[in-house]
């Protein structure tokens with residue numbers, strides 16, 4: 001596979017074209033904005049958390065294909081998870097995409113997030129993938 | 145042999161393939177593709193003449209300047225001051241001591257803001273800048289405006305990315321004490337009518353600073369003919385080293401300004417009761433200077449002079465026209481910045497593809513471009529885009545490279561749709 005196909009996999013391009021859960025939630029219990037000062041991109045994240053469970057989530061904002069698809073895929077994962085489960089997923093994911101390229105990754109608990117492993121070859125773009133997740137953590141911690 | 149020769153053979157005709165041989169980096173590959181370097185507005189590549197000058201300095205001449213009676217110190221002082229003369233004649237300053245070495249355009253502007261503006265401007269005085277300034281020609285003025293209660297006025301631009309001259313005239317008044325303008329915009333390519341801008345400002349007695357960071361590599365500059373008070377640029381954008389730049393200032397102004405930094409070499413005598421400052425240009429050159437930077441910059445200027453700025457300009461405009469024309473083949477592509485008078489760079493956006501994705505994908509084809517806001521966020525806000533992609537050319541680029549760029553862009557669009 002060419003490097004470009006490794007990073008821009010079809011799933012990523014699809015989520016970029018048709019982002020899931022794109023929009024706003026007027027009755028959100030948690031909200032945060034995440035900025036990437038390097039490029040001026042930002043994401044607005046809206047969450048409805050009930051009894052420690054994420055029942056709904058939406059995002060809006062401006063971003064590259066990598067950050068937009070990361071946000072989109074993140075929202076599909078977050079729905080129905082408890083806060084602790086969600087944090088654990090990000091932890092594992094973060095460890096995986098910031099690890100050395102030749103390191104063997106246990107892809108078992110990464111699930112759909114596996115498509116982002118190609119980003120390890122593009123260190124400057126790791127921030128694009130993690131921005132939505134950092135914004136999620138920010139929203140949770142700010143409002144708790 | 146101890147005298148640095150700037151080893152440049154006279155080039156008779158403009159032969160880009162021959163010229164490319166002077167730039168070692170142009171023969172390398174990136175991601176297994178031949179490097180296509182289209183990020184010249186960020187920094188330019190260095191010809192071997194410049195690299196050799198610096199190597200020669202460290203191998204044969206290295207020592208501190210202005211400080212020793214020994215042979216090497218005198219030899220390197222001579223070379224350093226010779227570099228100042230070369231810069232002086234390159235921009236046609238009247239006096240050698242109007243040329244101050246700094247770390248770059250940014251430091252030159254900060255020097256003027258700190259030294260001139262903070263000593264000579266009073267509360268209520270106005271500074272006029274334009275909407276298309278680089279952050280380095282906004283932030284220093286903003287900072288001293290906050291500190292001293294000055295007013296910052298901003299000249300608007302039109303949809304083509306040109307300043308609206310009538311609006312500029314309206315902003316000028318007796319309160320205008322300083323006008324700071326970019327000569328060529330690094331995000332739009334616009335060449336501003338600085339002669340008219342300077343003439344207008346003079347009618348109100350305002351002092352004018354021109355940011356020539358993007359113009360010096362592409363246009364002949366004559367500061368006396370322009371009659372600007374300050375002119376700044378960076379060495380690394382004109383094929384010289386990083387960390388060296390120039391502040392040109394009119395002698396009577398520089399003489400009346402207080403030092404910017406204190407330290408060695410900028411004083412005549414020091415006791416704890418009284419300090420006597422050194423004369424120009426040393427008053428503004430505190431501490432050990434970037435000696436090989438100055439000498440390397442002089443070598444780069446010699447190189448450019450040998451090619452001939454006219455030849456360079458003609459060839460680069462050819463590249464600009466060719467690329468602009470070929471970009472019309474791509475309906476999804478929109479050029480940001482369509483000034484009548486434009487230098488050899490093109491900012492663009494492509495429907496539904498973020499510039500960072502374009503940048504990464506072009507990189508994988510060996511093509512280096514810049515993506516982002518280019519340190520001109522107000523311009524991005526004006527055109528309502530978060531960022532653009534920018535290709536910027538130098539005289540060593542070719543039409544074949546532009547063809548590869550266009551093919552690559554078409555491929556990316558296909559992938560995303």
Ligand SMILES: Cc1ncc(COP(=O)(O)O)c(C=O)c1O
Pocket residue numbers: 185186247248249250251278280281326328329330355357358378519
């Ligand atoms: C128009 C303009 N002004 C000023 C600067 C600042 O130059 P430097 O970073 O070398 O100080 C730049 C560099 O990008 C520029 O393009």
